[in-house]
Amino acid sequence: MIQLVMVAAGFSAGEADALRRAMATWKGGHGLSHFHEKIVNGMLTRGHSREFAERLCHQIEGFGKYGFPESHAASFALLVYLSAWIKCHLPAAFYCGLLNAQPMGFYTPSQLLQDAQRHGIPVRPIDVNASEWLSTLEDSDGSPCIRLGFHIIKGLSMKTAQTLLQARHHPFQSLNDFRIRTELSTSELETLASAHAFRALTDNRFDSFWQLGDQESQLPLFQQSVQTDQEFKPRIPQLGETLVADYRTTGLSLEAHPMSLLRTQSEFQTCRRSSELKRLPRHPDLRIWVAGLVATRQRPGSASGVVFITLEDEEGQINCLVWPSLVETFRHQILASRLLKVRGKVQESHGVIHIIADTLQDASAWLGELTPSSRDFH
Structure with missing residues (x-):
């Protein structure tokens, strides 16, 4: 359409683009009069008959009633085809990409991950020794699986995650080691503990908070020590408590529905x-x-x-x-x-x-x- 009016009626590129934009707003031909006169006069100047010019304007008007939605439908069809191909042939990458593009679309991260698991894709939880800011793919016995990233933790900033990642030049050995190397604030540590991101370093959320509250281990004399035995162990959270904490901190749970x-x-x-x-x-x-x-x-x-x-x-x-x-x-x-x-x-x-x-x-x-x-x- 743009090329047609440029060649037949002498429209500039800018004028032809204005015609294209106007196509989306035409209702029953309204708004055509401005372009109608210019198209007809341009074509008469270039030796075309008025009858041919009028017929062309009529065709442009007709195209304006369906061409814009048709082009959108074609664009969406292409996106749907590409998405379906990726989901069929690279399902783990498909779900991982959708997670990293949140918030978007129709489905919540919880729905996406449950659908991924129903399609046989393993999902691994947030872990300070393994996760990146965004969710990533990892190997699972020769097949890809999804590792959840820090981005799904409510209240955790990208800056905090970057500080963590910069300090992770080798795996953290204990929660105390993590605290010393990252120098994160108490509130940042508690946010990570709430999401059970210390699962590689502690037994559960209660254990993480118990260790964070251990003020003596933070003194210079004890900071480099690694506790191998503790007289007191917090109780193991019940499944219901775990679900509440999971949904509160990440909006989803890998433990149960x-x-x-x-x-x-x-x-x-x-x-x-x-x-x-x-x-x-x-x-x-x-x-x-x-x-x-x-x-x-x-x-x-x-x-x-x-x-x-x-x-x-x-x-x-x-x-x-x-x-x-x-x-x-x-x-x-x-x-x-x-x-x-x-x-x-x-x-x-x-x-x-x-x-x-x-x-x-x-x-x-x-x-x-x-x-x-x-x-x-x-």
Whole structure:
């Protein structure tokens, strides 16, 4: 189009580009008049007939109604193809790249890592002796695995991580060795301890905080000593405590999913797992309960008021659909829930399963201090 008006009507490169930009804003031909006159006059000057010039303007107008979205569709199709190829042939690199590009897109880091693990990709935790600022790939018995980076720790700055990495010219031998070589502040050390980044140097988070609170070992006389035996050992955190700490510091956990701990509670025993949905009969009167962390909420302007909610349980994702007639009734549950129970019919279309909701229950109280995040789109 740019080349056409430059050759046929004598447009400059700048004028032709202005025409291209205007193509995206034309609605039913509005805004064409300015370019119409210039195109026709330019073509008449160059010996073309008025009939031909008018026909060309009409074709440009027609192209303006579909050409811009068509070009966008082609661009997205190319991105989708490339992304699908990378995910198919280099899956570990695909997930690692998405993690390092956060915040972006539709899925949270927790969802991405769970999907990676379901596809057989090992994920290794943050470790002061192994992690970089960004997540990286490591070898795992001849196949790549993902090593989480310091960037996912809430409240940890890149500057702090760089100080750590500069001091790591050889592996840290103990937490005291780490403290001496990095000279990080108490708050920075506690941030790392909260994320269990000292897992190579201590037994668990409680042990890390116990050692950080040991003021005597920080005195000059004891700084170079390595303790081999301690009279007191902090207790081992329970799995629930570990999950709360994981989500609070990184927004995800490699230990377990909260739903795996709640399944035994009577409140959730009737809830179906995401992995069960494909096997259920498609009976029009069958209603089931599902439950999960609220991962995404969507209310697209093009969906006529329909709300789409994605739940995340220990085995995958559950797509739920709430009709406009129910949105106001369950407004609080839709907007405020961290953990949501949904009852509805199972609907499958082109291999995608949705729960058509008729009842929603906020079950967030069961999470206690656990604070998973969601992606909300309007």
